Amino acid sequence: MSVIEDIKSASDRCNGKFYVVPAFWHAYSFNTENIGGYIDHFDLKGKSLLTVGSSGEQVINAHLKGAKDITLFDACPFAKYYTWLKIAAIISLSYEEYIAYFMYHTSKVCGTGTNIYRFNKNLFEKISPVLKVLDHESYYFWSEMYKKVRETSSLRFLFKDEEKRAKVIKGYSLYLDNEENYLKAKKAIRNISFKYVRGNLFSDSVTGCFDNVFLSNSCTNYSPQELLLLIKKLEDNLKIDGRMLFAYLYEVDFDNNDDSNLMYCMSFVKEYFKDYLDEHYQVKTAKEILWNNERDKKDLILVHHKK
Ligand SMILES: C[S@@+](CC[C@H](N)C(=O)[O-])C[C@H]1O[C@@H](n2cnc3c(N)ncnc32)[C@H](O)[C@@H]1O
Numbered sequence: 001m002s003v004i005e006d007i008k009s010a011s012d013r014c015n016g017k018f019y020v021v022p023a024f025w026h027a028y029s030f031n032t033e034n035i036g037g038y039i040d041h042f043d044l045k046g047k048s049l050l051t052v053g054s055s056g057e058q059v060i061n062a063h064l065k066g067a068k069d070i071t072l073f074d075a076c077p078f079a080k081y082y083t084w085l086k087i088a089a090i091i092s093l094s095y096e097e098y099i100a101y102f103m104y105h106t107s108k109v110c111g112t113g114t115n116i117y118r119f120n121k122n123l124f125e126k127i128s129p130v131l132k133v134l135d136h137e138s139y140y141f142w143s144e145m146y147k148k149v150r151e152t153s154s155l156r157f158l159f160k161d162e163e164k165r166a167k168v169i170k171g172y173s174l175y176l177d178n179e180e181n182y183l184k185a186k187k188a189i190r191n192i193s194f195k196y197v198r199g200n201l202f203s204d205s206v207t208g209c210f211d212n213v214f215l216s217n218s219c220t221n222y223s224p225q226e227l228l229l230l231i232k233k234l235e236d237n238l239k240i241d242g243r244m245l246f247a248y249l250y251e252v253d254f255d256n257n258d259d260s261n262l263m264y265c266m267s268f269v270k271e272y273f274k275d276y277l278d279e280h281y282q283v284k285t286a287k288e289i290l291w292n293n294e295r296d297k298k299d300l301i302l303v304h305h306k307k
Contacts, residue, residue, distance in 0.1 A: 001198070003137050006077050010141075011148035014157045024075035024200075027054035027082045029104065029159040030169045033217045033248040035061045036177065037283035038301050042243060047211035050237060052201070056083030058214055060090070061174050063192045064185055070194040071208060073201060078158055080196035084138035088131035089123075090189050095179040097123055104156075104164045119155045121146060163286070171289035201230060211242050219247040224262055224272050231276050231304060238306045246276065247302040251285055254300060269302070278305040 013021070035057055045066035051058040054076035060083070062070055072079060089098055099106050100117040101124075117123070124146060132139040149155060163169055170176045175185035197206075213234055219227050231246050238244055252264050259265040262272075270277060282298035 001077060003141055006081070007141060007144045007148065010078065010158055011145060014145070014149045014154040016154075024054075025077065026160045027076050027078040027158055029055060029102065029161050030163055031055045031057040031172055031216070032162045034172045034283045034285070034289075034299060036172055036174045037299070038245065038248075038281060039065055039174065041279075041281050041301070041303070042212050042245070044212060048208070048239075049212045049214065050206070050208065050210040050234075051214040052216050052218055053214070054079035054082065056086045057173060058216065059083050059194050060086060060185075060189065060192070062212075062214075063194070064174050064188055067212075069210075071197060071210070072194055073197045073199060073206060075198065075200050077198060078141075079198070080135075081138040081141040082158075083194070083196070084131060084135040085127065085142055087189055087192055088134050088138075089127045090175070090182070090185055092127045092130045093123060095182040097126070098182070099166065099176075101127075103166050103169060104161045105166050116153075119152045121152050124152075165286070165290060168286045168289050171284075172286075201234070202226070206234065206237050208237060209239050209242075210237055211239050213238060213242070213244040213246075215244070215246050215248075217248040217250075219249070219263055224268070227263075228273065228276075231273070235276075235304075235306065238304075241305075241307045243279075243306070244276075244304040245301055246273075246304055247300075248283075249300045249302070251287075251297040252300050253297065254280055254282075273302070276304040277302055279303040 039061055044062055046068050048069035049062050049067045050071045050073055052074050054074050059070055059072050072083060089101060093101060100115065101120060103115055104118065106115045128139060128143060145155065175181050234244060249264060254266055257265055257267045259268060262268050281301050283301055285295060285299050288295050
């Protein structure tokens with residue numbers, strides 16, 4: 001698919017032409033997992049990373065932790081354009097402007113829920129000169145989208161807003177939790193580079209050998225059988241002491257044995273993934289971030305350590 005075809009399908013959709021939307025077509029507006037909560041469990045400084053994540057947040061946060069050779073492998077056609085848009089926006093916009101431009105809810109800007117400044121054209125005019133220099137194809141995609149969509153607010157149809165709450169989104173990230181960190185990120189982001197591969201992890205070949213692999217919470221879309229196949233496949237792309245985050249699970253104890261959802265039934269998971277489940281870590285949940293308190297239930301990441 002070329003950028004021209006991507007613009008056509010994206011603008012058609014935003015202008016209300018409905019057709020069957022392929023799997024993974026929508027980008028995630030922000031991460032749906034607490035990246036800031038787990039990222040320090042991985043050694044990223046100077047190390048390589050293969051990650052999914054159409055929100056671009058895995059790429060940005062890993063870069064801020066010093067990752068050097070980052071590949072974003074994602075089936076979403078807009079993942080690259082959106083990631084570069086965010087990077088250019090961090091460089092060009094103030095903290096408040098960035099929040100107003102990207103977030104669905106910003107309680108400060110608009111109390112009623114939906115943020116009327118989202119994808120505001122004036123803010124895009126501030127981002128676009130930097131975007132043009134960073135990645136011309138992404139600049140072309142977004143510039144054409146602004147020309148072609150009838151209303152800028154309909155750009156939201158490109159996204160899944162699964163995590164809408166501004167406070168949670170801020171708490172999930174290293175650079176959004178407060179203005180000071182955002183200002184530090186502005187400097188650190190300038191030398192970012194990443195490779196984008198559009199493909200399906202199951203059916204397309206994955207090239208390269210990585211110190212770290214992040215599969216985000218994709219496991220919730222797959223059966224355990226599919227996930228096991230994927231882990232076995234990506235094992236070949238892990239360096240000898242490499243580590244793979246193969247599951248991010250929400251609000252579950254490591255000894256939960258309720259078997260209504262197999263991926264959340266830990267007796268099953270421990271047995272089924274026994275050759276690959278080497279480490280697990282608890283992560284602060286969205287509710288804990290939202291209400292500023294500790295809760296019994298934590299999110300859980302499952303990690304394979306190749307060595
Ligand atoms: C469950 S979503 C979670 C979104 C994620 N938290 C983020 O920040 O973008 C997983 C991401 O992986 C991508 N993805 C899922 N399965 C994939 C596959 N088989 N091949 C390539 N990308 C995939 C989706 O397009 C999406 O961007």
